[in-house]
Amino acid sequence: MSENELFRTALAKAMAQCARRECCINDVRTKLDTWGLGDSESKKIINLMIRENFINEERFARSFVKDKINYNKWGKLKIAAHLKAKRVPGDIIQKALDSIDNEHYTKTLNVLLSKHRLSVKATDQFDLKAKLLRFGLSRGFESTLLYDLLNDFED
Secondary structure, eight states: OOHHHHHHHHHHHHHHHHHHSOOOHHHHHHHHHHTTOOHHHHHHHHHHHHHTTSOOHHHHHHHHHHHHHHTSOOOHHHHHHHHHHTTOOHHHHHHHHHTSOHHHHHHHHHHHHHHHHHHOOOSSHHHHHHHHHHHHHHTTOOHHHHHHHHHHOOO
């Protein structure tokens, strides 16, 4: 396969992938590397896809945040860490996290803790709260929010 054919094929495949689901620049660059494209060709493809709005980091970040809260029940800290791992710029991450409805976010955490509370074996109230706190922290929720919600829990 000639260089030009490889370029056109990779561009078509990358556009098709981005049309199916949201991708960030890092995802596309990784995919192009696995297909054997060099840095200059990858940059050309990525720049073209940004110009044509196949890749949009802000749109990707908002979609990622929405999906991880609604389906995976992750907190802001875990979401931010995963977006940083995908090399999404910090200001875009912050904008996406700011778009979260705080009431929905708190309600999601409350439901998650209530469900997990049913399966936790604890010797006393202190042990229960400690286990629920660890669980909430492992899901990426902020400790201050967890403290507030756990102090409201009565048994």
